[in-house]
Amino acid sequence: MEKSTHRVDVIQVKMRPHENADFLSLIEVYNYTVCVRTADWKDGDLAAYIPPDSVVDTNRPEFAFLKTKDRQFERIRVKKLRGVISMGLLVPAPPNSKEGDDVAELLGVTHYEPSVESITGGDNVGGPNLVIPKYDIDSLRRYLSCFIPGETVYISEKIHGANSRYVFHNGQMYCGSRTNWKVEDERSIWWQALKNTPSIIEFCQCYPDFVLFGEVYGQVQNLRYDIKSGVRFAAFDILNGNRYLDVSRFLGFVHDYEIPRVPTIAIEGFDWENIQGYAEGQSLIASHVREGCVVRPVIERTHPTIGRVILKLVGNGYYQKG
Secondary structure (H helix, E strand, O other), X not given: OOOOOOOOEEEEOOEEEOOOOOOEEEEEEOOEEEEEEHHHOXXXXXXXXXXXXXEEEOXXXXXXXHOEOOEOEXXXXXXXXXXXXXXOEEEEOOOOOOOOOEOHHHHOOEEOOOOOHHHOOOXXXXXXXXXXXXXXXXXXXXXXXXXXXXXXXXXXXXXXXXXXXXXEEOOEEEEEEOOOEEOOOOOOHHHHHHHHOHHHHHHHHHOOOEEEEEEEEEOXXXXXXXOOOOEXXXXXXXXXOOEEOOXXXXXXXXXXXXOOEOOEEEEEEOOHHHHHHHOOOXXXXXXXXXXXEEEEEOOOOEEOOOEEOOEEEEOHHHHHHO
C-alpha cells in the first residue's frame, strides 16, 4: 500500500552562501534547496519546512507576508531566485516544537489537490468487496535513502491527469478514481477512459480481482498532452491481492493485452543525478513540459520507513510552469 505523507518537518538551520546574492543564503532540507534572506536566520535556528504544493492560510501570522487582497490561501511553488531554484518555504518553528516534529496540523498547512472530481461528472457508488488502497506516492527528495545506489529501477514518466483504478469482481466491472468508485455515467472521465480502452475490460475479465491502476489524461488538468478533446488512459501498476506486480510482469500484461501505459524513461541502476535530469524536459508523449518521473525497483520490495518502495520526483520545470 502507498500512503503519501504530506509533512511539515521541523529542521535545524544550516546556511551556506548564495553565490549570486549576498542578502540571500541557501538551506538544504533533505534534498530540497531553499533560498532565504540571510538576515532572517542563523545556524542552529529551528524552522518549519513547507514543501512545494503546500497550501497555507495567509490569515495566519506565519504566512501573512504572502497575503494578497483577492485570496486567503496561497499555494507554495518552486521559484528561481538569482539563478538558484528554491523549493518551498521556511518559517520559524512553532513554540515548544523540536527537530523532526511534523507541524503541518499546528500551522494549518494542507497539500494542494487539483479538484478533478468536482468538474468531471458522475456520482459515487459502493465498491467491490476487496481491500484496495488509495494510490499515493511520496517524494523521492524526501525519502531518497530508501533506494540503494546502483539497484536496478524502472523510471517512468509521471503523467498529469486523474488517478484511476479498474477491477472485475464477482461478475461486475468496477471503475474508480483515486478515492471513490464511480457509477457508470457518460459524463465521468473514468468511464469515458474505460469505454475508449476496451483492452482494460478484456484484461480485467481475464484476471478477476487484479486491480489495474492508471492515469486518465487529456482534457483533465493544466497539461493536456496535445489532446484536443476527450480523455485517454495510461496504465502504471497492477495489484494482485496485497502485492503489486514486479515491473517485468506488469509490462508483460499491458503488452499482451495492448493496454496503453505510461512512457518508460529508463531501466537502469539507481543514480540520483541521472534521475533529476529525467524529471525535466519535454514530455515523451506531448509537446509541453514533463511533469516529472516515478521510480521503483524492478523487483518489488518494502522499506521500514515508507512501506512499498515507489517514489516520485516532480520536475522543477513543471513546478515553475504550474
